[in-house]
Amino acid sequence: MTTPVVSMSNINFHYGSRKVLDNINFEIPDGAFMGLVGPNGGGKTTLIRLILGLEKPETGEIMVFGQPIQKLKNKDRIGFVSQKANSFNKGFPATVYEVVASGLTAQLGYFRFLSKKDKQKIHEAIAQVGMTEYTKQNIGDLSGGQQQRIFIARALVSDPELIILDEPTVGIDYENVKRFYELLYKLSTEYKKTLLLVTHDTGTMTQYATDIVCLNKTMHFHGNPDEYASLTEADFSQIYGHPVSLVTH
Amino acid sequence: MLLDFLTYPFLRYTFLTGILIGIIAPLLGTFIVVRRQSLIADALSHVTLAGISFGLMAEKKYGWVISPIYSGMVFSVIGSIFIEKLRTVYKAYQEISIPIILSAGVGLSVIFISIADGFNTDLFNYLFGSVSAVTINDFYVISGVAAFVLVIIWLFFKELFTMSFDEEQATIAGLHVKWINMLFIILTALVIAASIRIVGVLLVSALMTLPVAASMRIAKGFKQMIFLSILFGEIAVIFGIISGYYLDIPPGGTIVMTSLFILLVAIGIKKIRK
Numbered sequence: 001m002t003t004p005v006v007s008m009s010n011i012n013f014h015y016g017s018r019k020v021l022d023n024i025n026f027e028i029p030d031g032a033f034m035g036l037v038g039p040n041g042g043g044k045t046t047l048i049r050l051i052l053g054l055e056k057p058e059t060g061e062i063m064v065f066g067q068p069i070q071k072l073k074n075k076d077r078i079g080f081v082s083q084k085a086n087s088f089n090k091g092f093p094a095t096v097y098e099v100v101a102s103g104l105t106a107q108l109g110y111f112r113f114l115s116k117k118d119k120q121k122i123h124e125a126i127a128q129v130g131m132t133e134y135t136k137q138n139i140g141d142l143s144g145g146q147q148q149r150i151f152i153a154r155a156l157v158s159d160p161e162l163i164i165l166d167e168p169t170v171g172i173d174y175e176n177v178k179r180f181y182e183l184l185y186k187l188s189t190e191y192k193k194t195l196l197l198v199t200h201d202t203g204t205m206t207q208y209a210t211d212i213v214c215l216n217k218t219m220h221f222h223g224n225p226d227e228y229a230s231l232t233e234a235d236f237s238q239i240y241g242h243p244v245s246l247v248t249h
Numbered sequence: 250m251l252l253d254f255l256t257y258p259f260l261r262y263t264f265l266t267g268i269l270i271g272i273i274a275p276l277l278g279t280f281i282v283v284r285r286q287s288l289i290a291d292a293l294s295h296v297t298l299a300g301i302s303f304g305l306m307a308e309k310k311y312g313w314v315i316s317p318i319y320s321g322m323v324f325s326v327i328g329s330i331f332i333e334k335l336r337t338v339y340k341a342y343q344e345i346s347i348p349i350i351l352s353a354g355v356g357l358s359v360i361f362i363s364i365a366d367g368f369n370t371d372l373f374n375y376l377f378g379s380v381s382a383v384t385i386n387d388f389y390v391i392s393g394v395a396a397f398v399l400v401i402i403w404l405f406f407k408e409l410f411t412m413s414f415d416e417e418q419a420t421i422a423g424l425h426v427k428w429i430n431m432l433f434i435i436l437t438a439l440v441i442a443a444s445i446r447i448v449g450v451l452l453v454s455a456l457m458t459l460p461v462a463a464s465m466r467i468a469k470g471f472k473q474m475i476f477l478s479i480l481f482g483e484i485a486v487i488f489g490i491i492s493g494y495y496l497d498i499p500p501g502g503t504i505v506m507t508s509l510f511i512l513l514v515a516i517g518i519k520k521i522r523k
Contacts, residue, residue, distance in 0.1 A: 052421050075423040082417060092283055094414055095470040102411040106422035111404055138469060154418075 002030045003066045005162050005194045006051055010060035013046055020046045022218045024060075028162070028211075033188040033195045035209040037202050039240045042216035044198045048166050051196070052080060065161070076107040079155030079163040081148070088147075090140040096150050097135050100125050103154035125157035126150075128191075129183060145176030152183065163187065164196045177201065181208050202228075214239050253494065260494065262388040263380050263447065267486040267500075269395040270444045270456070275482035276402060277440050278457030279475045280433065282465070283413050289434070290454035292332060292347045293325050293441045295354030298450045300324025300442070301375050302361035302368075309365045317375070318387055322442040328354060329438035333431050378449035378501035380494045391443045398436050405429060410471060447490070449501035456482060459508035463515035467522075481511045 004027035011024040020043045028034050036044050049055045050062055053069040062069045065077060100122050101114065108118070126132055129149040134142060139150055148168050155163055165184075169177045185208045187193045199205050206212065206225040214221035214228075220239040221231065236244040254260045281287060304320030307313040328350050335346035362368065374382045383391075402409070408429050412419040420426050444453045464477030489504030496503070 054417075054421065073423075075421065078421070080418065080421050082415075088415065089283070089285070091465070092414060093465055093468045093471060093474045094410075098410065098471050099414065102407070102414055102418075105407045105411040105419070106424055108407065110408070113407075136469065 007063040011057045012059045034211040035205040036198045038215040076158040079160035081165040100153045103157040107158045125153040129153045145172045162194045166198045263383040267490045271483040271486035273398045274456045275460040275478035278461045282461040288347045290457045292351040294450045294453045296328030297321040297325040297442045299354045299357035302358045306361040306365040325438035325442040329434040377499035394443045452501035455505040463512040466515040466519040
């Protein structure tokens with residue numbers, strides 16, 4: 001049995017007096033495309049910050065690639081696309097190439113410069129997300145959907161094994177969201193990346209994900225899309241803490 | 250027109266120092282502006298004034314001969330460390346560090362000037378810059394600062410770019426964000442202290458921000474923005490020093506007005522392109 005990419009056991013976390021995560025135990029298997037859903041304030045972003053090592057849990061242990069996250073040396077094995085990515089400084093005059101190149105900074109290390117091979121990797125990452133023709137454009141001049149693709153390319157350029165995406169489709173129109181999911185699906189199936197996607201867009205996500213987790217302070221559900229689809233309005237009302245009506249499109 | 254600058258050594262040193270400052274001030278300014286920290290230069294220039302006042306006071310009152318450029322640099326570097334520390338103390342209100350340090354700088358300056366019962370040296374030169382204030386010693390110190398700044402920026406360029414574009418991403422990737430921020434702000438402090446001889450306390454931040462504001466309007470990419478910022482900075486410094494000398498106006502004023510003119514042209518070009 002392969003080591004899970006992420007493993008969390010007995011995780012508790014508070015912000016001040018407010019309990020955000022209560023005894024979380026779960027694993028992300030190698031190669032999974034996991035969707036993480038739940039209400040606002042349910043602890044999804046906190047869970048991600050813990051996996052990334054930006055916060056420390058009060059209790060429990062977080063293992064990433066079999067090592068405690070705080071001791072993980074090759075952090076470039078994790079790619080991250082932030083919720084804030086679409087609210088970055090649009091006036092920042094950086095080209096698509098420069099932004100994607102910044103994804104290699106940590107992997108290269110201090111006092112090292114981009115080699116020919118690194119430059120090739122940058123072009124490949126841009127091509128992977130279908131944005132080659134925009135390489136020399138300033139990122140601020142692109143649409144929201146295109147910018148998100150560039151942030152995916154930045155996460156991909158260091159060839160990470162795990163990619164974490166925190167609500168990457170907020171503010172993007174339906175057509176671009178669909179293309180975005182197709183790209184993630186390709187990364188999962190063709191490039192064998194392990195993906196953890198935080199989203200509210202459960203309808204589209206269930207078409208592509210292999211695992212779904214519902215989080216509202218505690219873990220309410222962990223199963224495959226078929227099992228998720230069989231949840232009733234009563235189940236969702238319990239998870240979300242208020243009455244929920246299911247809408248499909 | 251350039252003959253005087255080639256003939257008289259003091260003008261030559263001013264001119265060469267100006268050229269160096271025209272490179273390093275907009276270079277650091279590029280990072281400062283994109284990180285939305287433009288006012289840091291103002292805070293540090295006022296702390297530098299406190300250092301200069303301290304140096305002048307120490308000489309007048311106690312006979313200690315401390316070059317104001319050294320005391321200015323020491324105060325500026327200490328001020329920069331305090332700014333960085335305050336930014337971590339007030340994480341949600343990081344900009345509050347600027348008025349705190351700026352007012353501390355002005356307050357200390359007033360105290361030192363009062364203790365010294367005013368200065369024989371014309372403080373006006375330090376406020377608005379001077380074409381005749383640069384000594385050969387200043388030139389050597391500023392050359393050293395410029396070389397140090399260029400080497401550090403060259404070595405840490407990719408880290409500074411990554412942090413400037415997305416500091417959270419840089420932290421996640423495992424970069425030593427805290428230490429690189431500290432190094433950068435110390436560099437900024439040194440450049441400000443070095444620039445004050447020519448541009449003056451009150452106008453040094455303009456040389457770090459106006460050329461960047463102009464290049465930002467028309468640049469394609471970050472490296473091009475740096476190149477254009479330095480080009481605009483050099484034009485402003487060279488034209489400002491020469492015109493300041495012949496018009497008998499402090500060069501700080503003429504440098505800033507030239508920068509402002511370039512900025513207006515850049516805004517105009519952007520509008521025409523649209």
